Amino acid sequence: MGLKRGPWTPDEDQVLISYIQRNGHGNWRALPKQAGLLRCGKSCRLRWINYLRPDIKRGNFNSEEEETIIKLHEMLGNRWSAIAARLPGRTDNEIKNVWHTHLKKRLKQNQVTPATTTTNNKSFNLDSSEPTIPRLLESSVHAPMSPQPSSSEISSVTDASTSTGIGEANNIEIKGEDMEYSMESFPLIDESFWSDNPGFLPDEYSSDSSGLSCFNVDTQTQYSVAPMADNVQGWPSDGVSHVDNGMDFWYDLFIRAGGAEELPAF
DNA sequence: AAGAAAAGCAACCGCGGCCCC
């Protein structure tokens, strides 16, 4: 169709930057024609998002960023855009490349014992895109940070890896000596949560390793969804791996909640 | 020094979801 492909030239970059600075990028499909570029809208969008955006951070990833990627990948799987959203200035494409070229290999090298990589003896398949946090609950479950009860209460957990989407019934169960909860008891927080609960502010995954969390500005209470394995600042895990398949994340939620009954009514 | 192999990275492709008509 007469459209150019392949690497972008500096001239093309300048045309795209100038156009977007003047007009924004409301319609990517129409943009190249209006800007006078012989590129498809998709190519323009990709070039802008991955390379030309002014807030892009260039250069190598530092160790803190790499650790963050590893942790987030463990929780989210191959959801590069979700990971990128928590790394300011980094793009999903860049993170994906770094993962495949550096981090995956490095983690494999560090795996002296088979398939274990975390401080919590958690089973962890580097080649898998399966997240520790099932998609339907990713960044969506919040439990109050109450003092931890006994750490020996949970004996078995069934996996939730069959979960497929937001809104589905959650089939996770956690059973212990004195408790047996269904994960249906947990509030599922979607996009509407933040608008429906103006007292809460999302708390980004931050450099202080506080994890994914939110904060109630009225009660000054923090609600965390950080995985127990991370030895979260101020909320140390008991150092014991209670469950397989990364389910200690859920266990952490339960013990912080002090039981599902004590979850706040969102 | 030169060719081969490996690594790195930018860009492309196809699919799914959302929105609007």
Place this chain on the structure above:
DNA sequence: TGGGGCCGCGGTTGCTTTTCT
């Protein structure tokens, strides 16, 4: 309610650079 258009995402490709032999 179904279809079309558009956007964003994740997987993949292929070109360039670096390292190895």
